[in-house]
Amino acid sequence: MRWKLTGDNVFKTLATILAASAAFILLVTAITLFNGSLPVFQRFGFGFFTGTQWQGNVIGSEVFGVLPYLLGTLITSGIALLIGVPISLGIAIFLVEMAPKTLRVPISFLVELLAAVPSVIYGLWGLFVLRFWVLDLIEKPVSAYLGWIPIFSGTPFGLDVFTAGIILAIMIIPTVSSVTREVIQAVPNSIREGAYSIGATKWEVIRHWVLSYGRSGIFGAVILGLGRAVGETMAVTMVIGNAIGPNAVPTSLFKPGQTMASLIANGYLEASPASLELPAFIAVGFTLLLLGLLINVVAHIMVTRVLKIKGGAVE
Amino acid sequence: MENTYKIVIAIVLIAIIVGGVAGYILLSPPAGTEQVSLSGSGATFPVPLLDKMITEYSTVKSNVLVSYEGIGSGGGISALQAKTVDFAGSDAPLKEAEREIAPNALHIPKTIGAVTVAYNIPNIATGLHLTGQIIADIFQGKITNWNDAAIQDINQDIMLPDHEIVVAHRSDGSGTTFIFTGYLSKVSSDWANTAGLGQGKTVEWPVGLGGNGNSGVAGIIQGTEYSIGYVELAYALENDMSVAAIKNPAGNYVLPSLETTTEAVAGKASQGLPAGDASWSTVDVLNAPGEQAYPIVSFTYLLVYKELNVIPGMTQAKATALVQFLWWVVHDGQQLSPALEYAPLPDNVVQINEASIQSITFDGQQLPTS
């Protein structure tokens, strides 16, 4: 069937092409990053992903490795999820199931405002305020009593992996809680009514019926939060302590660390064009890209295969 | 409600247009003169002084708009090599490999700074003495407590506390780090020979917290008791920080100040400096000779191409403006230095700079310096 020059066809073609904008941008990004990091992969091969050193000063014998920062990204995001998801769930549950109608709008409004704060301001606040709260209220006591446990070892100073995880947790709360809220709201009332009619308490209804019904949606919300945490740069840079090299491997929550994003933000503009360091930073960016893709692919698989099957008749 | 949307959007658009128009009007040069803009980027260390110089220069030549963004020495060199700026600033001279990718770049020492070793020990505001070896050992994690015998030995009149030392260093790649680690490499063979350490804009710090920028490090020191770190002199003085007196080659413990910095440079300059278009990669003002010379001192450079034709978009007017700006910076501009705690350039350095600036050409022609 030949394509005729009608208004409908033109419009549809235009829209079809433009819908690929995101794909196009991703492609350009992937190519640019891969191209830029080629020198590094040619030199170190797979060792770049397992190496921990970062030595760029003697031109000709540089050594670079992304492992500490990969671990840093994973651990700070992990902490963000561990802390942020339960809080977001609590907020969503509160707003949908428990709050009096008049409070709903103001509270959800305030939580959404959290998303409006630019990340550089989060970073400033983290550096001047949150850091001391975390240090005095959590790190010092924990270190005093539990400091013998490896993940709490080291004298805490507030600028470390833990504080970065906390600030990330705060930053993902608006996203995760609003999506979770929608998911919970979408649970049909018949489910709730059925549960109440057999004598369940409110909490039991939520825990055993509502949350399991919305399981895959909540999982989606968590993945969104994870994606946001992995990619966040400015706020993390200002509170993570900025270690580099083998010392950056996160062996303790209270030691300074570094994520892939913060490493790039700190060093990219400083890297000398004559050394292999600039391609190394681009290679770190490429690794970050791969991580993002991996998370999304795994999430996709989990939602379509695992969760849908367990949902069973309810879906 | 319909109208509210329209009003909001209208206001935003009007704001943008008004902002743009207002900006143009405010910027318009007096009638008859041609406006020239020069852009530079690079080291953050000289930013306070450069900012002041640029503001002052706009009163001298109101049609020349100079802008300089402190993004870091490496960024400046990158921009220079990519020719996306007219001049660059760097605390570190170009390495040989960098000279190859940015050929015929002139080094123009613009001012001099000192790197201080600042600390925060409760009840000990002044009087701490340190040697280079001790500093290197602290930053390498070999000396971990303030009352270590090595430190206490040279500080007989101070009661040092029994407490872990918190080290603060730069997290961003920096010329200040380059200068400091250069000093550590000179005074400690251990530091110089350990892989991952040595001299560089970024090193694999074995211990410590990383702060962003001089101000980040200053912030860590001030916010954390029992800490020690390195910051440029201007920052230390601005923030009223306690700084250590460091032993210099003459055997004296010297505090960083304008005088001790200037003495170091004078001592070094008397030993001879290269011409502007030669390699400066071996130049440093560390452990300079002089009774009261402070040991951790450095030039900070403006880098500019000898033949300005290589920069796309360069015009005769811009080239002339650039040369005149540089000439002013190394002459009249130097008067602004002391007030901001930067040491003015000594005469013999100014002479080298004059030769360099006069060698700058555009279209093969020399350019007038005033």
Next chain:
Amino acid sequence: MDNYAYRKFKNRLFFILSLACVIIAIIPLLSILFEVIIRGASQINLQFLVSVNGIGPAIQGTLILIGLTSLIGIPLGIMSGIYLSEYGNNRYASWMRTFNDLLTEFPSIVVGITVSVVVVVGLIGSFSAIAGAIALSIMLIPIVARTTEESLKLVPNSVREASMALGVYRWKTILRVVLPAGKSGLITGALLAVARIAGETAPLIMTVLGSRYFFQGLFEPMASLPITIWRSALQPSAAVQAQGWGAALVLILIVLSLNIGVRLVSRGRMRK
């Protein structure tokens, strides 16, 4: 304790815990607002806001970036969203949707690197305002595409069918009937997305560079509030740092008023 009392206790306990979650989330917000106001308010006066010695150029720069980014990103995003909603029941669309979602979560710093390499060095040869706008557009497009798709999906099919039954071409149906019907969601989504990218810093550092002067041209470096905030925080003098907090206050006011304004208006519509 008998079983029922225990269950009641758990019920109450979790009510309190949920409430605690809400409070925990709101404390940072209040603290941030408090700190920014306390530290920045002293800076605000007309001179500071408008002149070259204050943050006049930064405010102008941020407004220009918002304007340019909206010009580039909103049409592209809306068209993307239209496709996904109106024509999007096939494999291609579901792939595009996936890519779109991927892009929304993209680390802003990676966007900065890409635009820096492709546009700043490759295409233009200097740090420039337009490069910054391109970087921000890259972040804007997927967000707008998604909110557009969601808003348009809410428009009942009966509206589309009625219009086409009257003989209106599909593309005209979309533009004249469906879009206006979904207008409030579209505008809300677009404005919120703009508010979100107005505060981005990382992509700007490598593309726009920053400047102390007012707008000099699309292909020249330009000032902006996030960069001013970031750089001022790294400067030594307390006076300059205070300027940074003042800039932070202005930025938060801009972003929050966009957010609050949009939500207030859309809430009003929903009550109709």
